[in-house]
Amino acid sequence: MTTALASEVSTPTGPQPSRQRRILRGAAWLGLRQERTPLLISGAVLVLLCGWMLVLGSRIQDVVESEHIQGCNLVYFPQQCENLTGAAIALNDRWSIAVAATGWLLAVLPVAFGAFFAAPMLAREFETGTYGLAWTQSVSRQRWLAARLGVPLLITLVGSSVLAVVSTWWTGVVEGRFAVPGYYHWFTWMSRAASGPSVVGFFLLSVALGATVGLLVRRVVASILVTAVATLALRFAVDQARYLFAPTREVFTPIAMAGPLPDDMKNAVLTQQLPTNTPFESEPVGHGLLTGDGLRIPLQSNWLNHLTDGTWQCPTPECLSHHDTIVQLYARYRPAGDEWIMHWTQTGLSLAATVMLLGLCAWRVRRIR
Amino acid sequence: MVDVIVEYLIDRRGGLSPYLQIIEQTKRALRLGVLQPGDQLPTAREVVEATAINPNTVLKAYRELEREGLIESRRGVGTFVRRSLAKPQTVDDSALHADLTAWIARARDIGLEREDIAALVDTALDRAYPTSTEATEESG
Amino acid sequence: MNHPAQQQDRPTGAAPALEAVGLGLQYRRRWALRDCDLRLPSGRVCALVGPNGAGKSTLMALAAGLLAPTEGSVTVFGNGPREAGSLRRMAYLRQDKPLYPRFTVAETLRAGRELNPGWDQAIAERIVRLGDLPLDAKVGTLTAGQRTRVAFALVLGKRPDLLMLDEPLADVDPVARQELTGILMAEAAEHGTTILISSHVLAELDGVCDHVTVLRNGRIRLSSDVEDLLDDHRLVVGAAAVDSDGAPPELAHHEIVELRRTGRQTTALLKPSGAIDPRWDTSRPNLEDILIAYLRTPDPQDRPAAGAGAQTAGRATELTTGREEVTAR
Numbered sequence: 001m002t003t004a005l006a007s008e009v010s011t012p013t014g015p016q017p018s019r020q021r022r023i024l025r026g027a028a029w030l031g032l033r034q035e036r037t038p039l040l041i042s043g044a045v046l047v048l049l050c051g052w053m054l055v056l057g058s059r060i061q062d063v064v065e066s067e068h069i070q071g072c073n074l075v076y077f078p079q080q081c082e083n084l085t086g087a088a089i090a091l092n093d094r095w096s097i098a099v100a101a102t103g104w105l106l107a108v109l110p111v112a113f114g115a116f117f118a119a120p121m122l123a124r125e126f127e128t129g130t131y132g133l134a135w136t137q138s139v140s141r142q143r144w145l146a147a148r149l150g151v152p153l154l155i156t157l158v159g160s161s162v163l164a165v166v167s168t169w170w171t172g173v174v175e176g177r178f179a180v181p182g183y184y185h186w187f188t189w190m191s192r193a194a195s196g197p198s199v200v201g202f203f204l205l206s207v208a209l210g211a212t213v214g215l216l217v218r219r220v221v222a223s224i225l226v227t228a229v230a231t232l233a234l235r236f237a238v239d240q241a242r243y244l245f246a247p248t249r250e251v252f253t254p255i256a257m258a259g260p261l262p263d264d265m266k267n268a269v270l271t272q273q274l275p276t277n278t279p280f281e282s283e284p285v286g287h288g289l290l291t292g293d294g295l296r297i298p299l300q301s302n303w304l305n306h307l308t309d310g311t312w313q314c315p316t317p318e319c320l321s322h323h324d325t326i327v328q329l330y331a332r333y334r335p336a337g338d339e340w341i342m343h344w345t346q347t348g349l350s351l352a353a354t355v356m357l358l359g360l361c362a363w364r365v366r367r368i369r
Numbered sequence: 370m371v372d373v374i375v376e377y378l379i380d381r382r383g384g385l386s387p388y389l390q391i392i393e394q395t396k397r398a399l400r401l402g403v404l405q406p407g408d409q410l411p412t413a414r415e416v417v418e419a420t421a422i423n424p425n426t427v428l429k430a431y432r433e434l435e436r437e438g439l440i441e442s443r444r445g446v447g448t449f450v451r452r453s454l455a456k457p458q459t460v461d462d463s464a465l466h467a468d469l470t471a472w473i474a475r476a477r478d479i480g481l482e483r484e485d486i487a488a489l490v491d492t493a494l495d496r497a498y499p500t501s502t503e504a505t506e507e508s509g
Numbered sequence: 510m511n512h513p514a515q516q517q518d519r520p521t522g523a524a525p526a527l528e529a530v531g532l533g534l535q536y537r538r539r540w541a542l543r544d545c546d547l548r549l550p551s552g553r554v555c556a557l558v559g560p561n562g563a564g565k566s567t568l569m570a571l572a573a574g575l576l577a578p579t580e581g582s583v584t585v586f587g588n589g590p591r592e593a594g595s596l597r598r599m600a601y602l603r604q605d606k607p608l609y610p611r612f613t614v615a616e617t618l619r620a621g622r623e624l625n626p627g628w629d630q631a632i633a634e635r636i637v638r639l640g641d642l643p644l645d646a647k648v649g650t651l652t653a654g655q656r657t658r659v660a661f662a663l664v665l666g667k668r669p670d671l672l673m674l675d676e677p678l679a680d681v682d683p684v685a686r687q688e689l690t691g692i693l694m695a696e697a698a699e700h701g702t703t704i705l706i707s708s709h710v711l712a713e714l715d716g717v718c719d720h721v722t723v724l725r726n727g728r729i730r731l732s733s734d735v736e737d738l739l740d741d742h743r744l745v746v747g748a749a750a751v752d753s754d755g756a757p758p759e760l761a762h763h764e765i766v767e768l769r770r771t772g773r774q775t776t777a778l779l780k781p782s783g784a785i786d787p788r789w790d791t792s793r794p795n796l797e798d799i800l801i802a803y804l805r806t807p808d809p810q811d812r813p814a815a816g817a818g819a820q821t822a823g824r825a826t827e828l829t830t831g832r833e834e835v836t837a838r
Binding site (some may be wrong): 379381384387412413414415416418419420422423425426427428473486498 | 542552553554686688690691692694695698699712715716717718719726734
């Protein structure tokens with residue numbers, strides 16, 4: 001920071017400034033200059049965070065390769081990994097806290113950026129009255145707003161793209177290897193919040209939302225609080241709609257269910273996972289039993305008692321009453337490939353909300369009196 | 370840029386309007402020979418920057434002086450003195466000065482206050498020069 | 510340098526620098542400005558006078574496009590104040606003089622340069638240098654007087670055709686006040702800039718303005734040419750016998766702006782019509798005397814709780830024909 005400020009002071013500011021030095025002109029220069037300090041701080045955070053993810057991710061990757069546990073992690077632990085248990089668990093013990101902390105940080109970052117960077121942007125202009133300075137220069141309010149938001153949005157786009165690349169790689173490295181539930185699969189929350197283009201969408205949405213709140217609330221502290229809450233709410237809404245374009249698939253497997261068991265059979269059972277036959281790394285959405293005449297009986301757990309005769313024990317009274325007509329096990333899922341549909345949906349929704357918020361800002365700034 | 374020959378000093382507390390002060394001070398400079406034909410007067414910008422008075426006042430005063438034939442403005446060049454008010458007597462007014470000093474001494478000796486003397490002088494001046502500055506201002 | 514007289518006399522176009530028609534602004538229940546009709550021809554230096562809360566800042570903010578009127582309209586050189594052309598032609602120095610506190614002085618001037626196509630860096634830098642302000646000082650660290658200077662540099666560097674200054678010199682020392690006023694007048698002389706300047710220090714306006722508009726309680730109390738004001742008013746002092754509360758009979762046919770009595774002495778500010786009774790000691794008032802008289806006495810039309818439809822006839826007049834203002838009643 002200090003060096004940056006010092007270099008600014010020494011910038012020649014004579015009556016005839018050299019044209020070459022002026023990268024940004026007009027209102028855009030103002031937009032950049034006003035947010036210089038917070039943008040530099042944000043840039044420093046970005047560099048530190050990316051550096052941290054690259055360093056830690058590389059070390060995790062090194063351990064995975066040197067211990068040959070590529071295919072073995074805490075979530076998937078196939079037969080051939082039996083004698084590598086120690087290495088996988090040692091890896092988890094060593095860094096699971098750091099990984100969890102990084103995951104939380106990545107999740108919180110766009111919200112914090114919106115609240116602490118974007119919300120004060122316009123709110124401070126109104127709190128200190130400097131909007132009146134800008135609005136009485138030769139540029140229209142709309143052009144001022146375009147510069148005031150456009151420059152930070154552009155820089156956010158670049159910065160968050162860098163972060164997205166690094167954090168997507170990082171998520172791939174840590175997914176499933178640590179006892180951090182958010183990082184178990186592509187669809188668990190830490191993974192889906194901080195990888196792919198979604199990262200860029202969330203950051204842009206936060207900036208637009210912070211700016212809008214700042215413009216409406218016009219007070220710095222209040223804007224920060226409102227932005228934090230509103231960002232969380234909007235993020236939740238986008239998250240809820242993430243599968244808008246990823247309909248579930250269904251797979252059917254023949255199954256035979258047992259009737260009421262005689263008492264002496266009750267111990268001769270083994271609890272096993274149902275053979276749902278969903279593809280590897282697909283997100284389970286629901287499963288149940290299907291009778292010959294099309295009745296669906298949903299099940300809660302996918303672990304059932306497997307009897308010695310190959311049949312499965314009914315876990316519910318409804319199952320019991322239809323056990324002789326049940327022919328198939330159905331399982332709904334989303335395949336791993338839907339991860340990208342999900343990310344682009346999240347990104348698209350975020351960008352749509354961003355555009356709408358910017359439109360609201362443009363409308364609002366015209367009407368402020 | 371030419372050297373500024375006259376400098377106007379505007380007294381804001383005195384009753385005289387800045388307009389009249391500029392006219393008076395220009396005429397005084399013309400009478401004293403400080404300003405001579407061909408000399409350039411300061412531009413309105415120079416006057417108002419130094420005195421912080423309204424530019425229209427300066428322009429109006431210049432117009433009045435021009436109307437009286439004392440100065441002329443040449444388009445795009447500036448405002449110049451056309452004729453001087455310096456009279457031979459002004460150069461050698463020692464006799465008049467001595468008379469006046471003696472007269473004032475007499476007035477004081479018979480007990481007149483400063484204000485009384487000034488009033489006497491004013492009255493005499495008004496009688497000798499009927500067109501007063503007041504009239505000039507009203508017409509402007 | 511061109512001759513100033515030509516600069517001043519150049520054609521300035523038909524549209525007045527500032528024109529308000531039935532202008533009003535309501536804040537919740539209160540009218541900050543009401544029924545304001547004002548016409549400021551270009552090239553004038555107009556003082557906007559009135560007690561605090563009279564609507565001076567409101568009028569300027571409306572003209573600058575920062576506020577939108579509740580009723581009526583305001584135009585700048587014939588166009589709405591928010592149009593890009595108008596924004597370019599006017600500059601507005603707000604009373605609180607907002608500046609970006611984390612900008613250096615140089616950066617503040619650069620902001621002016623970046624945001625204004627007609628920017629004049631030379632005049633802006635001159636104003637700053639005359640105050641011995643270091644260009645690399647942060648604006649937030651400057652004193653109020655120094656900030657005023659930077660704000661001045663910003664509005665003058667913009668090279669506006671209409672310059673509105675709201676209590677501009679309240680916090681600068683007398684030397685700087687004289688110097689900045691001088692620069693202001695010089696700009697007006699050289700570029701024919703129309704200046705609207707508000708102040709409640711009446712003395713600092715004397716000699717500076719050629720027009721004056723008095724605001725009281727959100728309405729225009731008086732709007733006139735300074736010369737006309739001086740010519741039209743007389744201050745009379747006398748020992749008069751008066752009927753209970755009315756005017757002295759021998760003054761009755763004059764229009765009395767303000768009448769004050771101390772013991773036997775009566776002092777009145779008049780708009781004489783015809784000769785004044787020679788028993789009264791008559792003198793020419795200065796601008797300050799006249800303005801104070803108008804500021805002290807309420808407008809006869811200022812009725813509290815005047816209904817929205819209560820239109821007042823001839824409530825205000827053009828600056829150029831200001832003498833109708835009072836006689837209309």
